[in-house]
Amino acid sequence: MTRTAQDLLDAVAARLAPDPAANPLVPRFADGTAHRSAITALALEQRSVIPADRRSFLHLAERSAAAGESECAAVFRTLAEGETLAFERLGALVAACGVDKADADAYEPRAGCQAYPAYVAWLALNGTPVDVVLALTANFAAWGACCATLAQALPAHYGFSDEACAFFAFFAEPAPDLEQQALAAVRAGMDRGLDATGTALRHGKLLQRYEAMFWETLADPARDL
Structure with missing residues (x-):
């Protein structure tokens, strides 16, 4: 049986799907038992995460276009545009947490929360574009579920x-256009003979682990000292 691009995306997503119960913080937000300070820390960490990811996606778009992988380039440009839109919405969250610009600018990001964008930057420099598309697509499904909660x-x-x-x-909203772009990128990669599921899974596992570190650090700030 011939595997399709959709089969490959679904297989990677299934292999990388995290256990929601293992998240140390999101279920506590869901039942209202998480401390409000964790929301503030999350918002302030995202002030560093979002711009970093945007630059990484733009670099991936440039690399993809230079390599003739226009389908991957389209995915990364869309992701970069999404980060721009997300950052525009972040200010209202920071303000609702009672943090002014001076205090927000003085905030010291935590290593455990910034490991994720650091690895995305590594992927921007070193990852094969279609592998990165596969890994990110699976990871964003988990992130979107957390944001919906x-x-x-x-x-x-x-x-x-x-x-x-x-x-x-x-981030909680469905992104059908992005899904179709990712599918086209994976299909084009398969047409070129690329089937690096193992590499994409390795990237995806690290992305999921670094995202887990993000939530673990917010849940227990002392772990980052």
């Missing part, structure tokens, strides 16, 4: 407005 929990348990939660709602 927060988009519902913060208004219900912490009194945040819809505007303040727009950052999470943005």
